[in-house]
Amino acid sequence: MISANLLAVFYMVSGVLFILALRGLSSPETSRQGNLFGILGMAIAIVVTIISVGNFSTGFLILLVLLLIGGSIGSFIAFKIPMTAMPELVAGFHSLVGLAAVFVAISAFLNPEVFNLGNPGDIKIASLIEMSLGAAIGAITFTGSIIAFLKLRGIMSGSPITFFGQHYLNLILGISLIGLIFYLCKTQVDTWFWTIIAISLLVGILLIIPIGGADMPVVISMLNSYSGWAAAGIGFTLENTALIITGALVGSSGAILSYIMCKGMNRSFFNVILGGWGATDQTSSSSSKEQKPVKNGNADDAAFLMKNASSVIIVPGYGMAVAQAQHALREMVDALKKNGVKVSYAIHPVAGRMPGHMNVLLAEANVPYDEVFELEEINNDFANCDVAYVIGANDVTNPIAKSDPQSPIYGMPVLDVEKSKSVLFVKRSLSPGYAGIDNDLFYRDNTLMLFADAKKMTEEIVKSL
């Protein structure tokens, strides 16, 4: 057994190590060490907790077995998962944190003596509020992440699901949650507690179904944030500083990422949460569908253009992830470099399905991270570049965002691809992107459309280089 004070000190140390883990991510060099700090912090928290409970009977053996089972499942997934499936993985993991928070809250509710929260039917009011908040946010995170997972995995359609009165329903459910927590504190009746969890599970589903596929970066970040707040809620209940610190860190981290993602699309957070873009703009896109001339090219043309260029900027998007084209792309770049072409990569903040998605894929294909640039860093370089190779991106290159105030994406920061001498656009068809608007870039004189699967086209270009 260790004293409560010593225990608190250890939890604080864990908390500090977690802060260092995040701090390490400020640069790729320090990041690996940061991750080790995180692991150390977690190990300390687990070990001191076990020692503090001091119960080394059958329960302890079960605990070890469970750790082993969970650990093996986790490790197996971590080693097997392809990098392109990272968004689903993170969404899936968030759902587990959410559910774990719900379970811990339930157990604290059923057996409050262990956590010094009072007796069943007579739990301290403050603890009851914290507990129900933790359980509610955890439950929302759980079902919300499952919906996000299903959408990302393609099991559920990525298009927004909306119905009449949806927002009012959410509002009513939200208000009733507050009311229920109030009644729970007043009456201590466990039915209310279960109802709170049930309604929160429903809210999680309702919150995520109206959000479309390309808004997933915001959703994942938001759920990341929720899982943090849920942990913090439980931390208050259990009077555990490690949980409170971690919850706050994760909560603010997710919130900042959501903010960055929303800014990348020039939309407010509520605009994204309240649902579908694609749903409302279908009409405007179909009206402007007249046939305009498009320059159509093949792999040889593209290879010729790039070989004779002095600088090429590559603009990857979600399509590259879908086609798994990152390795082929790297081969193409290697071939170009042999010809003395300067190549860099331009990444839009919302390219892909989660923050930093493209960077991970390029890193996987052994692209050095100092050749990869963010929008602000590289946008001025397009004017001096010979060829822009757009692979699997669309809306983020649309110049209409700068010129047409009527456009739904007006004001969204875009990559100035059209300023480069020529643009190679790898795309399967002329269909509009997620925002449902035509890309003016397709019809420009300096644009050559390469109609093909991103991976196949890139491989063909490699061959003809």
Place this chain on the structure above:
Amino acid sequence: MEIDPFIFRLSIFILSIFIGYYVVWSVTPSLHTPLMSVTNAISSVIIVGAIIAALAGGSENIFDTANIFGYLAIILAAVNIFGGFLVTQRMLAMYKKKKDKK
């Protein structure tokens, strides 16, 4: 007058939000995916609550409902801890600098 310990915890919470705010803004955008996976891993520190719940009450009532919820939470959190840290490690190992500086 005594200060309620809750206020201390609330102070820790608020200050941690500020630390999180500044630390996360300094994370380079190219590492945002590892940031999400590592925050996911550390939020599984909720396992400490699960452990307390699971081991409560000694050997005679290890299969009480409350304990069983604790066990379930341990499995979930363990998947997350191992999965989260390992996948982060795997990703970070891929970030390399240019090898041939000409």
